[in-house]
Amino acid sequence: MSRDMISRDLIERDNARALPTLKADYEHLAAVLSRRGVDIEAIKAKIAGFGVAVPSWGVGTGGTRFARFPGLGEPRHVFDKMEDCGVIHQLTRATPTVSLHIPWDKVEDVVALKETGDALGLGFDAMNSNTFQDQPGQAHSYKFGSLTNTSAAAREQAIAHNVECIEIGRKLGSKALTVWLGDGSNFPGQSHFTKAFERYLDSMRAIYRALPEDWRLFSEHKMYEPAFYSTVVQDWGTNYIIATELGPKAQCLVDLGHHAPNTNIEMIVARLIQFGKLGGFHFNDSKYGDDDLDTGSIDPYRLFLVFNELADAEMAGANGFNPAHMLDQSHNVTDPIESLMVSAMEVVRAYAQALIVDRTALAGFQEGNDALMATSTLKTAFRTDVEPILAMARLEAGGAIDPVATYRAAGYRAKVAAERPAVTGSGGGIV
Numbered sequence: 001m002s003r004d005m006i007s008r009d010l011i012e013r014d015n016a017r018a019l020p021t022l023k024a025d026y027e028h029l030a031a032v033l034s035r036r037g038v039d040i041e042a043i044k045a046k047i048a049g050f051g052v053a054v055p056s057w058g059v060g061t062g063g064t065r066f067a068r069f070p071g072l073g074e075p076r077h078v079f080d081k082m083e084d085c086g087v088i089h090q091l092t093r094a095t096p097t098v099s100l101h102i103p104w105d106k107v108e109d110v111v112a113l114k115e116t117g118d119a120l121g122l123g124f125d126a127m128n129s130n131t132f133q134d135q136p137g138q139a140h141s142y143k144f145g146s147l148t149n150t151s152a153a154a155r156e157q158a159i160a161h162n163v164e165c166i167e168i169g170r171k172l173g174s175k176a177l178t179v180w181l182g183d184g185s186n187f188p189g190q191s192h193f194t195k196a197f198e199r200y201l202d203s204m205r206a207i208y209r210a211l212p213e214d215w216r217l218f219s220e221h222k223m224y225e226p227a228f229y230s231t232v233v234q235d236w237g238t239n240y241i242i243a244t245e246l247g248p249k250a251q252c253l254v255d256l257g258h259h260a261p262n263t264n265i266e267m268i269v270a271r272l273i274q275f276g277k278l279g280g281f282h283f284n285d286s287k288y289g290d291d292d293l294d295t296g297s298i299d300p301y302r303l304f305l306v307f308n309e310l311a312d313a314e315m316a317g318a319n320g321f322n323p324a325h326m327l328d329q330s331h332n333v334t335d336p337i338e339s340l341m342v343s344a345m346e347v348v349r350a351y352a353q354a355l356i357v358d359r360t361a362l363a364g365f366q367e368g369n370d371a372l373m374a375t376s377t378l379k380t381a382f383r384t385d386v387e388p389i390l391a392m393a394r395l396e397a398g399g400a401i402d403p404v405a406t407y408r409a410a411g412y413r414a415k416v417a418a419e420r421p422a423v424t425g426s427g428g429g430i431v
């Protein structure tokens, strides 16, 4: 039995109040789906088995390059972050793992961290390394790059840091390392594209060699920022080359915000699936750039279209298909716990909508070149309000029918605000 962050009595009281309406909605949706040949219980079972990882850095308030406006009761260290993640999972039952960031989450006692996760019912998803900023006292600066730095000593230091992340992750039960770096250039001519990429590949080969047998190495591409002229791992093409060059344990990580506006991300996802190189996701949403807004808050249809590809691959039994699902967001104007709960539910919602797409009909319309009916088939699924499935799955797993309402009723933020004095530099960040 997991340690409760929110009173079980409160959850049960709130749920009891909401249950009659949920039951009626669920029965209605069951009838609607049944007419389409969809078994609601089968969809609910898949939803119950689905999880998305919470990024440890997401439970602190983020910021922009202009300012950061701290929230109340922000986590002071990784143990506080784990408790906030425990709240999210207890209420949504959709976030069974946490994705840690080193060194922001580095602790002396890794065993205690593992035990905290166990007590809260939380596992550890991919480890994230950080060579995009200098740490106090480090010998070599990353101002001009890390894994691609022209200095061999700086590159060695960056490699050693990634290997350390693997070692910490092993003790926690993680099975993957995500590498994102800001290496690139701000001026034409500043960096030799080919030499920089050769250095990158050599560094990543050294990290790959340190991977345990059952681990995966995710490389994450990003078009620009912090480098504004060129970025070494700038797009999925370069990312695919990396994963192919390194070997079978290397796969590509797709952060939805790391593309040019209007990029057809779902098509990138399909390509990576086809060639066994889709490692996983950082979910978020954006209007202009790497905005790190809440998942599904701007373009929920795009999120659905991404999941349409994922559900298609899952049902087709695509070779090597096992993507990691993680959130990667920065919360500036909301309570991060509320944003992460809502975002996790948006991810699950997109998955549920994708599961009810009539794939037999869609395939027929595609073969027959019936564009209108093909796209209508997707829209029919997208327009379906699947909330009763999500809510019933949460309820049956011990979560809240309405997680935000129950969270607010619990007064958790006020409670931790009293316990946690405001601190700066707790590692809330934008990655």
Ligand SMILES: [Mn+2]
Binding pocket: 180, 220, 255, 282, 328, 431
């Ligand atoms: Mn990311």
